[in-house]
Amino acid sequence: MTTRLLGLCGSLRSNSWNAALLRAAAELAPNGTAFETTDLHDIPLYDQDHDELAGGSSGTPTAVITLRERIAWADGLVISSPEHNWSFSAVIKNALDWCSRPAFASVLQGRPTLLLGASGGPAGTGRAQLHLRQVLLSTRTPVLLDSVQLGNAADCIDASGRLHHQPTRDHLAALLAELALTCGEDRSTAAVGEVSR
Ligand SMILES: Cc1cc2nc3c(=O)[nH]c(=O)nc-3n(C[C@H](O)[C@H](O)[C@H](O)COP(=O)(O)O)c2cc1C
Numbered sequence: 001m002t003t004r005l006l007g008l009c010g011s012l013r014s015n016s017w018n019a020a021l022l023r024a025a026a027e028l029a030p031n032g033t034a035f036e037t038t039d040l041h042d043i044p045l046y047d048q049d050h051d052e053l054a055g056g057s058s059g060t061p062t063a064v065i066t067l068r069e070r071i072a073w074a075d076g077l078v079i080s081s082p083e084h085n086w087s088f089s090a091v092i093k094n095a096l097d098w099c100s101r102p103a104f105a106s107v108l109q110g111r112p113t114l115l116l117g118a119s120g121g122p123a124g125t126g127r128a129q130l131h132l133r134q135v136l137l138s139t140r141t142p143v144l145l146d147s148v149q150l151g152n153a154a155d156c157i158d159a160s161g162r163l164h165h166q167p168t169r170d171h172l173a174a175l176l177a178e179l180a181l182t183c184g185e186d187r188s189t190a191a192v193g194e195v196s197r
Contacts, residue, residue, distance in 0.1 A: 003180045005029060006074035007037035010081030010089035015161060017118035017153040018080040021172070024163035025078050025116065028173040033180050035078075038070045046097040053101035064098045071099055071107040075183040077141075078176075080116035083128035088117075093135065100139050108139040112182040114175055115147040124151030144179060148172055 007022040022037050029035040042063040044050075049058045071077065081088040100106050115132060117125025126149050136143050148171060150156055156165035163169060
């Protein structure tokens with residue numbers, strides 16, 4: 001059975017290093033996986049009046065419905081976010097807020113997730129990922145303990161947007177294999193009714 005992985009990019013920048021990590025993830029995902037990414041450009045700012053899963057009655061934006069459907073399609077998620085002022089990007093926070101309702105029964109609940117991040121400085125988005133882990137705890141989204149935290153990204157991603165740093169490629173490939181394995185384990189658990197999505 002194919003394991004479906006969905007990438008979400010926290011940067012809207014055309015030459016984004018974080019988008020480059022997701023392209024590498026698509027290349028390096030193990031056999032037996034389908035890796036797709038979803039576009040967050042059209043997701044509006046969160047507005048509860050427009051969130052019918054949170055009591056709103058003004059109509060949920062089409063882009064949000066599509067995003068929720070894309071996440072529901074996936075067995076696992078790969079979130080690649082830059083660090084913005086020591087936290088993860090507002091693009092990701094906004095997308096997660098839209099997808100977090102109904103509370104404790106949202107599409108985010110129970111979906112194994114891998115975190116990636118690239119930054120120009122040496123910190124490699126470690127601080128951002130700590131915040132992101134906190135938010136994903138609230139949505140009951142299980143996050144792999146290890147992650148990609150790529151510092152000095154300009155030395156590792158070339159002008160065409162390809163990740164060429166071999167140790168990072170190897171690390172990413174290993175984590176994707178772990179994610180796919182975790183998704184498979186969750187599916188077999190779900191089969192006996194212990195995991196609710
Ligand atoms: C508003 C803003 C805040 C930033 N804050 C941080 C930061 O806290 N830590 C860091 O390492 N880099 C920070 N950066 C630099 C980003 O790592 C850099 O812009 C990176 O290229 C963003 O990822 P992207 O290439 O995927 O767009 C910041 C950049 C911006 C625009």
